[in-house]
Amino acid sequence: MKVTEKDVTYVADLANLELTEQERGRMVRDLNSILGHVDSLSELDTSNVPPMAQVSDRFGLDDSKQGSERFAYASREDVHEGLRKSLPHDVALVNAPDSDGTFFKVPKVIER
């Protein structure tokens, strides 16, 4: 067993989840099953293989350009209300579970 109940509690805390007793037990079982399968990756020697976070720099770009120059198309001038106007207050707040018409409202942030 790689993942213990204690690990699950710690990771749930990082992920802002609480999980019930039953959910935690199941999570121990499922994470161990999946990570057991994932272990096959250690068969591969990847010490000289660069990591790949995304695919956009592998194709469809001007190869004569380097670094951020290659992605120049993806940036734009930093102008006020550049691509579209910001949502008006009332629209931005319409899905809020709680608001006072100007701000989102949340429970107390700091316990005294």
Next chain:
Amino acid sequence: MDLRNLTIDAARSAVAKGKISATALAESFYAKIESDDPKIGAYLMLSKQRALAKAAAVDALVEKGEKLPPLAGVPVGIKDVMVTKGVRTTAGSKILGNYIPPYDCTAVSRLEAAGAVVLGKLNCDEFAMGSSNENSAWKPVHNPRDLTRVPGGSSGGSAAAVAADMAVTTLGSDTGGSIRQPASFCGVVGLKPTYGRVSRYGLIAFASSLDHIGPFAKTAKDAAIMLRTIAGRDPMDSTSADLPVPDYVAELDKPVKGLKVGVAKEYFGEGLEPETRSAIEGAIQKLASLGCEIVEVSLPHTKYAIPAYYLVATAEASSNLARFDGVRYGHRAQGARTLADMYRCSRDEGFGPEAKRRIMLGTYALSAGYYDAYYLKAQRVRTLLTRDFENAFKRVDVIVGPTSPTPAFKLGEKVDDPLAMYLADIYTVTANLAGIPGISIPAGQSKEKLPIGMQIFGKHFDEGTILRVAHAYEQAV
């Protein structure tokens, strides 16, 4: 009007010639949905007001005798992970149960600008996480070809709606096979374009480096029309590529004779059901008879795709799903005394079991002490998997194989075994990791009359060639 086998061109031309109004066409689709969807469960929400307003606008154009756009009056459905202004969008999750988006997804706006009529929002696995649609917080989808079986996932509603003639064409999203696998299970065409080909603006994020929007359709030609409509640079998505969009429809009729078709032995190994194997081998023979040259290629790292994929995808998901905190939108738990409690209780109540499982796995893979061993390792293996394709594509134009190792499985069959469910994606996740385009097309059926799908991979931004091969195969059978 007979809605069976109704293609985009047939629907548009019926509207253009005045055989049926766009309004009446939309109404007949709604009647079909009302009668058939209760047993299938493809739709989560109908957008009648919006659809009928759009249809009326198309009818007004017809009346005035004006030139009609390419999708004029064509009824479409949208997977519920794409936001639609004023129309509830839930991503199949309770945490977004009451979310009314204030803006439209770019792909949806482009369809409507081309005259399409959006009938409603389609069922899917929660946050597009699943391979059977059983992770929808609302209801499962039943496969129209056999109601005891799953439609595939995560875009199960999008596939089922096309298969059951409850939309002419639909949009889905594909992070690890979520367009291609349900297309194969339901016997329709499903296309995942190249990463960057279609804007992701307005697609509720699951794993940003792997998420793609693409069409479901009855024919390769319809998929080509859909792609031509939604593809192209969008300033609202900085990862959308700044490359011209070819006329995919015009490319369909180019000859396939002489094309080099790769077959990777790794896609025909252990776990592939014999009936599926023989159907795909038959389809490859058919391509050979059309003059394609069949070339054996190797994608040697294929067996590492699932572990690499499930680390990368869940790591990105854990980060993307952190935004659901009960503050700006979505579900908020009642009675929490502090902000931290409110976050936790809202997320605990709002997310279903699979979303929680993936958040946990991803958070674990990114946490101190495990980052190098899991997340970084998976990213390095992603490079190897991508190189496999780059090497193979030096020798061939497309690569073909099965979309899924088995036809549609039974509802409930894999719900208690997440690993078995993940392994169902074995032939599809590689295209997401490498960002290459892939299409699934119907290629026969099993003895139990379940559809079998053939997958065709292409080079980056070469959707034209995979659509051409798909079209040629379709015409030949």
